Structure formats: C-alpha cells, structure tokens
Amino acid sequence: MAVRSVDELLQLLQIDPAMATIRPLQSDFPLRVPHGFIQRMVKGDSRDPLLLQVLPLAREAEEVAGFRQDPLHELDTMPVPGLLHKYQGRALLTTTGACAIHCRYCFRRHFPYSDANPAPGDWQPAINYLAQRTDISELILSGGDPLTLTDTRLHSLTGQLASLTHLSTLRIHTRLPVVLPARIDSGLLSWIKTQTLKLVFVVHCNHPNEIDNSVTDALDKLTAAGVTLLNQSVLLRDINDSTAILARLSERLFAAGVLPYYLHQLDRVQGAAHFEVGVERAREIMTGLRATLPGYLVPRLVQETPGMPGKTPL
Ligand SMILES: *Cc1c(COP(=O)(O)O)cnc(C)c1O
Numbered sequence: 001m002a003v004r005s006v007d008e009l010l011q012l013l014q015i016d017p018a019m020a021t022i023r024p025l026q027s028d029f030p031l032r033v034p035h036g037f038i039q040r041m042v043k044g045d046s047r048d049p050l051l052l053q054v055l056p057l058a059r060e061a062e063e064v065a066g067f068r069q070d071p072l073h074e075l076d077t078m079p080v081p082g083l084l085h086k087y088q089g090r091a092l093l094t095t096t097g098a099c100a101i102h103c104r105y106c107f108r109r110h111f112p113y114s115d116a117n118p119a120p121g122d123w124q125p126a127i128n129y130l131a132q133r134t135d136i137s138e139l140i141l142s143g144g145d146p147l148t149l150t151d152t153r154l155h156s157l158t159g160q161l162a163s164l165t166h167l168s169t170l171r172i173h174t175r176l177p178v179v180l181p182a183r184i185d186s187g188l189l190s191w192i193k194t195q196t197l198k199l200v201f202v203v204h205c206n207h208p209n210e211i212d213n214s215v216t217d218a219l220d221k222l223t224a225a226g227v228t229l230l231n232q233s234v235l236l237r238d239i240n241d242s243t244a245i246l247a248r249l250s251e252r253l254f255a256a257g258v259l260p261y262y263l264h265q266l267d268r269v270q271g272a273a274h275f276e277v278g279v280e281r282a283r284e285i286m287t288g289l290r291a292t293l294p295g296y297l298v299p300r301l302v303q304e305t306p307g308m309p310g311k312t313p314l
C-alpha cells in the first residue's frame, strides 16, 4: 500500500535519480508514502511540492545551530507516558507512533515513541490521570496518526473514556483523510456514529494538490457523519511559501467542508532546517492572505514555544 523505497518512488514518477538534484539519504526515519498520494504528484518534476514533503535528502544530515532533536521539550511535559498536558483544559494523548506517510519536516521525527507510548492496550495510566483532572474537557488524540489504530482499538479507547464525564470534546489530529482517504471506511464511520463526545478532526494538508476527488469524498463522509473539520498546515519553503498557493489551499479546503485552523511556523527539529521560512516572509504571506480571502479562510500563523500556555500567534 505504501512505497518505502526511494528508487521505486523515483521510477514511478519517471524521475532519473542521476539527473535530479536528489541525493537520497539513508535515514532512521525512512521514506514512506502511500500510492494514492504519489498519484497526485506531477510526473518528471523533481521539485513537485508533494514529493518534497516526503523525499529524504542528503541535506537532512546537515547540522544547523538551533535545530534540536526534541525542539518542544515534549518529554518534560508528560505527567504519565504518552499524555502531554501543556495547555489549560486540553490534554493530548500520543496513541501510536505509526503514520501512513513520513513527512520530512515532522517535529516528531526523533520522538522516542517506544518510551512515550502507553503499552498496547494499556491506556489506564492516562485514563487515571484524566479522571483526576476534571478541569480537562477536551482530549486530543495525536501520534503518530491515531487513525492508524484499528477500529477495534478505537472502540476500546473511547469505551474507556466513557467514564470521564467531564470530557465534552474528542479531537483527532490526523493526516489520514488526506494521505490515505480509504481509511474513512464504513468501519470508521460506524465508530464515529457510536461517539457521544463532540468530534473534531484536525486534518493536515499543506498544498492544494493534496486534495483530489478521493480526499473530497472522504471529507464529505466525515461532514455527513457530523464531524467538525479543521485543517492545520506547516509553512514550508519551496512547497507552500506563497500567498497564491495558500489561498488556493484554503479555497479547496472550504469546498471540501474544512476550515483552515493553524498555519504553523516550522518547529526547529534537527534535519528540517531547509524547510524553514523566515518569520518576516511568513508575515508577508499572511498579509497577502488577509488581502485575498474572507477572514474565515485565513489560518492563524502560530509558533509553538516551550513553556507557553498555548501556541504563540505571530
Ligand atoms: C497544539 C497542542 C494542543 C492544542 O492546542 P490548540 O491551540 O487548542 O489547538 C494541546 N496540547 C498540546 C500538547 C499541543 O501541542
């Protein structure tokens, strides 16, 4: 289902590895990209904005000052393994380390999931913590990608959450509706139907070319099932660092029933320095978006700063 070999990927895209300015790197965060996502890339284009999100490059090995393994100090904010409680009223559970796609800019690319994850099937320590914190009304499932969990695991997790009557909202941070829309199948929709918490999916889409009919269909099914849909993007150099591209992204998302939520300034994780867009340029792009789009289609430009009570607006 997913391609994991650089040679195979370049072959599918009819890109000559010798001709392209690509120097693949052996990495402990290997290439992984679903076939359906590859089909949305332009053949023969080694600078395709979807390809650049997934192709390992030799530049990732460059050491750049300020780019660290755990830029958000997340390991310091876990009251129990796998549960991040940084912001008031919300807690974030890293349910799995698995993703359907490996995004090269990912701030969790060095995350030691094996230490941070609850043991398979053992959500109990996190549930116990949540049971005591009646000030938490929203639980965010993150990862990795929580929708890589089987439906059975999702049912068992939300079954355990049922005892937490102070929870009102279950939010899911997932890239799967975009990169593997087939995951939004009848089994998942049945799970959604059984939920009593308000469901919010924050999908993750960086470029309008990521949205084809298969994605729109999946998003329509989620809307029909009553899920609130928001999007977060990461601002990425040479991929979406332009007002025109981000305006088109917002419009396509809206046509698919999704409102833009956050545009993240890149987290400074080791290996991702070549994706960074300077803050000044980011602000220019935002000014352009505000001049182009209705206010509800303008995402909030934010940065995550360790120790702050929420994401920092820029
Ligand atoms: C981003 C994040 C949240 C959610 O923040 P919102 O501003 O509500 O989207 C919650 N917890 C952690 C640890 C986060 O990183």
Ligand code: SF4
Residues within 6 Å of the ligand: 098, 099, 100, 101, 102, 103, 106, 107, 108, 143, 144, 145, 175, 204
């Ligand atoms: S889907 Fe999200 S968590 Fe997974 S690699 Fe991409 S950015 Fe990281």
